[in-house]
Amino acid sequence: MSLIVIMELLLTLGLAYVIYHQRQQLLDVEKRLNILSQSMDQHQLEQAAVVNADLVFAKKLAEINSQLVSMDNQLQSLETKRDNDGGYQHALKILEMGGNKDEIISSCHLSNAEAELLMNLHAYRAVIKTPA
Incomplete structure (x- = not known):
């Protein structure tokens, strides 16, 4: 009978050790989980900050x-204005010096229509300047 008691005691101690060991493992897993x-x-907080920064960056x-x-x-408008202002005056000077339509184009x-208009203007001015 004492042999059975010793065996039961050893079995109980073995089971207690296994339970204790598993409890320690469970505590370690809980720590890692936390x-x-x-x-x-x-x-998640960092992701929210990055998303917010991305939205601000996209807006900027x-x-x-x-x-x-x-x-x-604005630059194209200024270039067009500059080209149109100086180009016409320069074209009229070329015509006054005897230039032709192809030369001023x-x-x-200038476009063909603009060149013809300036040639007509030049011819009109020449007629007005000529004494009758």
Whole structure:
């Protein structure tokens, strides 16, 4: 009978050790789970900050793009105005010096219709200046 009691005692001690060991493993897993949970929470906060920063960046980029388009339009407008203002006067001077339509088209970057209009204007001015 004492052998059975000793065996039961050894079996109980063995089971207690296994239960204790598994309890320690469970505690370790819980610690790792808590650490991972905290890490996930931190990553979610960081992701929200990155998404917010991305939205702000996209808005600023759209504003800059809009400003660039506006500046490009203004620059093209100024170039067109400059070309038209100086080009006509230069073309009239070329005509006064005896130039022809092809010459003012190529030199002043005018269309055929603009060149013909300036030639007609030059001819009209010449007629007005000529004494009758």
